[in-house]
Each structure stands twice: as C-alpha cells, then as structure tokens.
Amino acid sequence: MRHTRLVFAAAVMALLLASCSDDEMMPVGPTPVDPNTAQKVSVDRFSSTAGHLFVRDASNGLPGANQPINFDSGPFITRGLGPNGQKVAYYNFDVQPLESAPIYVLFREGENAPVSDQLNIVDDIPGDTDYNDFWNVQKVTVPADYVANTVTSLQEIMDAGYGIEKTDIIVNCPVVPEGSTAALRLNGESPELTRGWYQGKLVFYFNFSEKSLHATPPASGFSHVPLSPIFVTFNINPEMTGGGPASGFVTEPGSMQTHNVTSTVPSDASYSPLWSVNVYDNALFSSVMDLSTALSATILASGVANVNCPIVSIQ
Numbered sequence: 001m002r003h004t005r006l007v008f009a010a011a012v013m014a015l016l017l018a019s020c021s022d023d024e025m026m027p028v029g030p031t032p033v034d035p036n037t038a039q040k041v042s043v044d045r046f047s048s049t050a051g052h053l054f055v056r057d058a059s060n061g062l063p064g065a066n067q068p069i070n071f072d073s074g075p076f077i078t079r080g081l082g083p084n085g086q087k088v089a090y091y092n093f094d095v096q097p098l099e100s101a102p103i104y105v106l107f108r109e110g111e112n113a114p115v116s117d118q119l120n121i122v123d124d125i126p127g128d129t130d131y132n133d134f135w136n137v138q139k140v141t142v143p144a145d146y147v148a149n150t151v152t153s154l155q156e157i158m159d160a161g162y163g164i165e166k167t168d169i170i171v172n173c174p175v176v177p178e179g180s181t182a183a184l185r186l187n188g189e190s191p192e193l194t195r196g197w198y199q200g201k202l203v204f205y206f207n208f209s210e211k212s213l214h215a216t217p218p219a220s221g222f223s224h225v226p227l228s229p230i231f232v233t234f235n236i237n238p239e240m241t242g243g244g245p246a247s248g249f250v251t252e253p254g255s256m257q258t259h260n261v262t263s264t265v266p267s268d269a270s271y272s273p274l275w276s277v278n279v280y281d282n283a284l285f286s287s288v289m290d291l292s293t294a295l296s297a298t299i300l301a302s303g304v305a306n307v308n309c310p311i312v313s314i315q
Contacts, residue, residue: 032147040201043177044126045177053092053094053305054094069180069181079251080230080262082262088315092308093308093310096306101123102135102136103122104120104164118151124198134172137167138166141162153199173207174206184313189209210273227274227275228271229263229278230261230277233260234248238300278302279304280298284297
C-alpha cells in the first residue's frame with residue numbers, strides 16, 4: 001500500500017511539473033495598450049525638415065518643438081474671399097505633398113464599422129519624409145476576437161499578417177502637438193484633437209471634414225489629393241527682393257482681410273482644401289474682389305506650391 005501511494009504521489013508531481021512546464025512554454029498573446037497611460041510622441045511642425053512656409057528661427061516666434069500651437073492666431077489663419085466675393089476664413093497648415101500618406105483603420109472580420117475604441121494608426125509624423133496632413137484610408141481586417149489597441153503600429157499590422165485594403169477615401173488630419181487648438185469648423189464638426197498611434201506611441205491630430213474627399217488609389221503608392229486653385233498677392237511681389245510669402249499677404253488698411261480668392265468653397269463639387277497657389281500682381285489688390293476679377297488680374301506665378309488651407313468660415 002505504501003508503495004502504491006508513493007507511485008501515485010510521484011505521478012501527480014510529474015503531472016504538476018509537466019503542467020507548469022507547458023504553461024511556461026505557451027506563447028503569451030499581445031496585451032492591449034491603454035492610450036491614457038501610453039507614451040506620447042514629440043511633434044514639431046516648424047523644424048527645418050517639417051516646415052516650408054513656417055520654419056522656426058531666432059526671431060519669428062514660432063512655437064518650439066512639441067509646444068501647443070494656437071492656429072486661431074498669428075500667421076495660421078487668413079481672412080480671404082470666396083469665388084463670389086463672400087468672406088471666408090481658412091487655416092494655414094503649410095505646403096503638403098500631392099501624394100497622400102496612409103492611415104490604417106481596423107475592422108473586425110464581417111463587420112462594417114471600425115473596431116470601437118481602437119485608435120487609428122499612422123507611420124509618419126511631421127518631419128518624416130513621407131508625411132502628409134492628407135491621409136489615404138487603408139482598411140485593415142483583424143480577427144473577430146481582436147481586442148482594441150492590441151495593435152499600435154504598422155509594423156505590428158505587418159507582423160500579424162492582417163489584410164490591408166486600399167480605399168478611395170482621403171481625410172485631412174494634420175498631426176500637431178498635444179494641446180494645440182483650432183476652434184473654427186464648418187458643419188458643426190468638433191474641433192477637439194483626435195488620438196492615434198504612431199509606432200507604438202500616442203499622437204494627436206485635427207479633423208477637417210468640410211468636404212468628403214475621394215480619389216482612386218493607384219496600383220502602387222497612395223491616392224493623390226485633389227487640387228483647387230487659389231489666387232493670392234503679397235506685400236512685395238515675388239520677383240522683388242524680400243518678396244513673396246516672407247513679406248506677408250496684402251490686407252485692407254487696419255484689417256486682417258486679404259483679397260486672396262479661393263476658386264471654390266466646400267459646397268462645390270470640385271472643392272479641395274489643398275490649394276494650388278497662383279500669385280497676382282499686388283498693384284491690382286483693390287480691383288480683385290472675386291474669382292472673375294482674380295482670373296482677369298496679371299498672374300506673376302502659377303502653381304507655385306500646394307498648401308493645406310481648409311475653409312472653416314463663410315459669411
């Protein structure tokens with residue numbers, strides 16, 4: 001009997017040891033990341049690698065790296081004119097590439113809505129070579145039992161082998177430092193910042209959806225952002241010393257009102273917040289009041305840059 005008990009005890013111990021060993025060898029699944037405690041990425045829109053029209057120097061007072069930006073002040077908002085002479089306001093988010101960048105939106109298998117509470121994923125921020133305020137939505141299919149925020153980077157999407165489908169949707173979501181503000185919107189859209197993931201870290205961006213943007217994605221690369229013309233004039237014409245953007249826009253006396261004229265507004269089918277900039281002679285400032293007069297003005301330079309300037313107010 002004693003021998004039987006010893007054998008039984010030994011068998012139980014072996015089973016327990018085997019179970020412990022199996023537990024240690026079992027792969028542990030990825031753990032969801034809490035956005036509220038995640039590390040935040042540093043963003044600088046005014047570095048020499050990120051900025052074009054807005055590059056920080058010792059005298060221009062642009063906010064430092066990762067410092068909040070108030071886009072409702074200074075050079076970041078412009079009062080202009082619409083095609084029929086209506087007064088408009090638009091934000092200035094600097095020059096942007098024509099080719100959009102990808103933003104990854106996760107969907108569970110068999111579902112038509114994005115995974116609830118999952119933050120969208122980008123792989124570029126201002127200063128990165130392929131960064132763009134305009135994002136081409138990529139639909140990522142994850143398993144039915146996927147837990148939100150288990151994946152927080154493009155690399156993890158690739159490592160997991162999740163399917164990626166290009167869409168024709170383009171969204172205007174400038175990445176900015178946490179705490180940045182831009183209060184104006186059309187259509188009652190919230191001006192609050194949205195959180196996303198960038199290489200496992202938290203990133204913040206605005207949303208501007210005054211107009212739905214669509215473009216057929218190419219076989220390789222990402223959709224090109226639609227363009228719309230804008231006509232502007234500077235205090236010093238571009239061909240003169242110190243001329244062009246550095247001299248600032250011409251404004252009406254004692255006012256912020258320019259005679260920069262957009263060729264479209266968001267209710268127009270061809271509207272896009274990515275504007276192809278055309279410069280007219282500042283001698284004609286007082287006579288340019290709408291698209292018709294802008295088209296009749298002497299154009300000094302055409303298509304000089306593509307700038308992200310969403311219209312956020314129309315009077």
